[in-house]
Amino acid sequence: MSRPDGETVEETTVFEPRFGPDGLIAAIVADAATAEILMLAWMNRDALALTLETGDAHFWSRSRQKLWRKGESSGEVFAVLEVLTDCDQDALMLRVEPRGVGAACHTGRRSCFYRALDPASPGMLVFRNARRLIER
Amino acid sequence: MSRPDGETVEETTVFEPRFGPDGLIAAIVADAATAEILMLAWMNRDALALTLETGDAHFWSRSRQKLWRKGESSGEVFAVLEVLTDCDQDALMLRVEPRGVGAACHTGRRSCFYRALDPASPGMLVFRNARRLIER
Numbered sequence: 719m720s721r722p723d724g725e726t727v728e729e730t731t732v733f734e735p736r737f738g739p740d741g742l743i744a745a746i747v748a749d750a751a752t753a754e755i756l757m758l759a760w761m762n763r764d765a766l767a768l769t770l771e772t773g774d775a776h777f778w779s780r781s782r783q784k785l786w787r788k789g790e791s792s793g794e795v796f797a798v799l800e801v802l803t804d805c806d807q808d809a810l811m812l813r814v815e816p817r818g819v820g821a822a823c824h825t826g827r828r829s830c831f832y833r834a835l836d837p838a839s840p841g842m843l844v845f846r847n848a849r850r851l852i853e854r
Numbered sequence: 855m856s857r858p859d860g861e862t863v864e865e866t867t868v869f870e871p872r873f874g875p876d877g878l879i880a881a882i883v884a885d886a887a888t889a890e891i892l893m894l895a896w897m898n899r900d901a902l903a904l905t906l907e908t909g910d911a912h913f914w915s916r917s918r919q920k921l922w923r924k925g926e927s928s929g930e931v932f933a934v935l936e937v938l939t940d941c942d943q944d945a946l947m948l949r950v951e952p953r954g955v956g957a958a959c960h961t962g963r964r965s966c967f968y969r970a971l972d973p974a975s976p977g978m979l980v981f982r983n984a985r986r987l988i989e990r
Contacts, residue, residue: 803971
């Protein structure tokens with residue numbers, strides 16, 4: 719669908735996600751119920767299309783270079799309740815309902831963001847909310 | 855600082871951010887008080903170093919190809935309270951205290967994520983919490 723003349727990317731109601739030169743767009747994944755940020759993942763056109771078609775989050779794995787249905791091996795599926803785009807349409811946010819036991823991270827933790835820079839020790843991290851729901 | 859032998863990137867307490875081939879790492883910016891996601895921005899090594907040194911968020915602008923102190927022209931500075939890293943250390947999250955009037959987005963809105971895909975109309979967006987704090 720093309721955007722009406724003169725309408726900017728910031729104000730249009732036409733969804734026109736801007737994939738990067740590598741064909742990917744970043745997707746922030748937040749728990750719809752708690753607003754907790756669970757992970758940052760990447761989508762190509764196929765991953766986005768499959769997500770919208772099935773209602774389950776699909777991503778592109780940069781490390782494995784393959785399309786991936788989140789939870790396909792772990793059972794930690796994300797049901798996608800809402801997809802948001804940012805002003806420039808070069809980033810997405812998914813509001814999801816985690817299924818399974820709620821261990822979004824491959825380490826078995828609820829969120830991938832379980833470490834913070836230690837203000838007292840430059841270059842060092844401290845663990846936060848790092849309890850594992852699953853031992854992997 | 856090097857990581858002790860045998861310690862994985864997921865479990866180490868050594869901060870070793872993994873910048874992409876373009877020298878950038880994605881940074882999710884969340885309001886520390888409300889947990890609202892304000893924007894997704896990009897950092898290179900200099901932006902991260904300046905952020906940690908000054909306590910104010912600095913980013914790399916991909917569109918302008920320059921280092922940028924958030925708020926330098928708008929006054930919408932982010933005081934960084936905490937920097938988190940994800941399991942693979944290839945994404946960051948900043949918990950910030952927005953200064954200025956709290957219009958993080960260049961459109962004058964509080965967050966850059968003010969549009970969602972319309973479940974009723976494929977390919978179309980609806981505005982959400984899209985009130986402008988500043989008319990720009």
